[in-house]
Amino acid sequence: MHRIERRPAAEAALEDAVRLMMSKRKPLIICGGGVRYSEAGAELQAFAEAFHIPLAETQAGKSAVPGSHPLNLGGVGVTGNGAANAIAKEADLIIGVGTRFTDFTTGSKELFSGSGTDILTVNVSEFHALKLEATPVVADAKAALIALRQRLEAAGYRSGYTAEIEAARAAWSKEWKRLAGIQYAPGAFTPEVAGHLDEALPEYAQALGSCLTQTRVLAALNRLLGDDAVVVGASGSLPGDLQRMWAAEAPHSYHMEYGYSCMGYEISGALGVKMAEPDREVYAFAGDGSYLMLHSELVTSIQEGQKINVLLFDNNGFGCINNLQMGHGMGSFGTEFRARSASTGKLDGPLVGIDFARSAAGYGVITYTARTLEELEHAVADAKRQTVSTLIDIKVLPKTMTNGYGAWWNVGVAEVSGKPDIARASEERRRFLQQARPY
Numbered sequence: 347m348h349r350i351e352r353r354p355a356a357e358a359a360l361e362d363a364v365r366l367m368m369s370k371r372k373p374l375i376i377c378g379g380g381v382r383y384s385e386a387g388a389e390l391q392a393f394a395e396a397f398h399i400p401l402a403e404t405q406a407g408k409s410a411v412p413g414s415h416p417l418n419l420g421g422v423g424v425t426g427n428g429a430a431n432a433i434a435k436e437a438d439l440i441i442g443v444g445t446r447f448t449d450f451t452t453g454s455k456e457l458f459s460g461s462g463t464d465i466l467t468v469n470v471s472e473f474h475a476l477k478l479e480a481t482p483v484v485a486d487a488k489a490a491l492i493a494l495r496q497r498l499e500a501a502g503y504r505s506g507y508t509a510e511i512e513a514a515r516a517a518w519s520k521e522w523k524r525l526a527g528i529q530y531a532p533g534a535f536t537p538e539v540a541g542h543l544d545e546a547l548p549e550y551a552q553a554l555g556s557c558l559t560q561t562r563v564l565a566a567l568n569r570l571l572g573d574d575a576v577v578v579g580a581s582g583s584l585p586g587d588l589q590r591m592w593a594a595e596a597p598h599s600y601h602m603e604y605g606y607s608c609m610g611y612e613i614s615g616a617l618g619v620k621m622a623e624p625d626r627e628v629y630a631f632a633g634d635g636s637y638l639m640l641h642s643e644l645v646t647s648i649q650e651g652q653k654i655n656v657l658l659f660d661n662n663g664f665g666c667i668n669n670l671q672m673g674h675g676m677g678s679f680g681t682e683f684r685a686r687s688a689s690t691g692k693l694d695g696p697l698v699g700i701d702f703a704r705s706a707a708g709y710g711v712i713t714y715t716a717r718t719l720e721e722l723e724h725a726v727a728d729a730k731r732q733t734v735s736t737l738i739d740i741k742v743l744p745k746t747m748t749n750g751y752g753a754w755w756n757v758g759v760a761e762v763s764g765k766p767d768i769a770r771a772s773e774e775r776r777r778f779l780q781q782a783r784p785y
């Protein structure tokens with residue numbers, strides 16, 4: 347039996363927290379998974395409203411507070427959006443509630459590294475509460491937020507924000523609309539992740555038979571799936587895109603495995619979510635690489651009569667790893683699904699197209715292939731009517747996922763190399779490491 351024990355905060359810790367907050371004008375709350383596990387979403391929202399403090403979400407914290415709430419800036423960190431990261435950079439106090447402050451949330455400890463920026467944490471785990479030299483409140487999130495709110499109200503606290511929150515949200519909303527509208531046009535197209543495979547895109551468009559871009563598909567799905575659906579993901583480029591672009595409205599409608607970002611979790615995780623939430627539609631968002639690694643729980647879903655929906659984004663490769671390779675100077679190596687070429691002996695032959703709909707149909711899954719938005723809309727509507735598991739094989743162009751929004755990620759790169767691009771990447775890493783907090 348899982349019980350929420352609701353460890354109360356020590357009085358001295360609350361006094362420290364109030365003292366620190368009273369000295370700060372630009373706080374930002376980081377809403378972590380602990381807010382959801384403590385069932386503290388409504389308390390966090392009330393806390394933010396009471397003192398006019400914006401909040402940003404980690405992957406695990408998404409769907410604790412509605413995405414449309416005017417104080418919710420959305421995802422923060424390496425896979426965060428422009429609004430949350432801009433406010434994070436200007437914040438003089440980061441209030442982490444139920445967050446482990448992972449590498450992605452903190453931008454490898456570079457994002458909250460301003461000289462005047464302090465950290466306050468509310469966490470039931472002392473280990474996480476003490477990270478980043480924080481002022482710790484070791485307590486259950488809900489209990490601590492209630493106690494802290496009473497004391498801050500008595501002290502008359504209010505943040506110093508005027509129009510910054512609204513302006514950041516408006517700027518991101520404009521950018522979101524741009525991402526939602528990106529269309530591929532042969533000959534005159536610069537993808538979001540530019541300068542890598544620009545010349546190969548027409549070949550991909552032809553092999554996939556599709557001009558769909560990933561950002562456009564995600565925006566459409568956010569409209570089509572319905573607020574109460576549960577979105578499940580884990581690996582590839584989709585978690586980053588979802589953290590940035592997905593506005594989760596209903597509580598617990600977003601379930602991302604981002605502790606290990608384990609490929610293959612998506613479908614097995616979706617089956618688990620369905621068993622826990624039988625009345626909700628559950629959608630696994632998986633890349634083609636992840637689907638190939640593990641999708642056998644689709645068969646279990648058929649055996650058990652548990653309907654799940656798989657949204658498979660086929661970009662013909664390990665897209666995000668290709669981005670990392672090419673973004674760090676080493677070129678494309680083994681991450682595009684190409685045949686080994688007889689003439690070069692390398693994996694640089696023709697693209698290997700896979701009909702994923704046919705593979706899943708063999709299991710008894712109802713399947714669709716989407717190469718246009720119209721086909722996608724039709725497939726989603728029809729999938730909702732089914733009582734057995736479904737799979738939509740969505741053909742999307744590589745490099746059309748979102749790119750970064752001002753947060754760094756410490757990716758290992760060779761420190762000694764004869765390749766100028768790698769040397770440059772290594773130099774840049776050294777520069778960022780100097781700016782980042784050491785611990």
Ligand SMILES: Cc1ncc(C[n+]2csc(CCOP(=O)(O)OP(=O)(O)O)c2C)c(N)n1
Pocket residue numbers: 581582583584606607608609610632633634635636637659661663664665666667
């Ligand atoms: C079990 C496991 N192995 C390796 C990785 C490293 N990894 C992360 S994403 C990825 C490729 C994902 O490709 P795909 O699922 O097609 O998604 P895309 O990046 O194209 O969106 C790899 C190999 C991982 N996260 N999990």
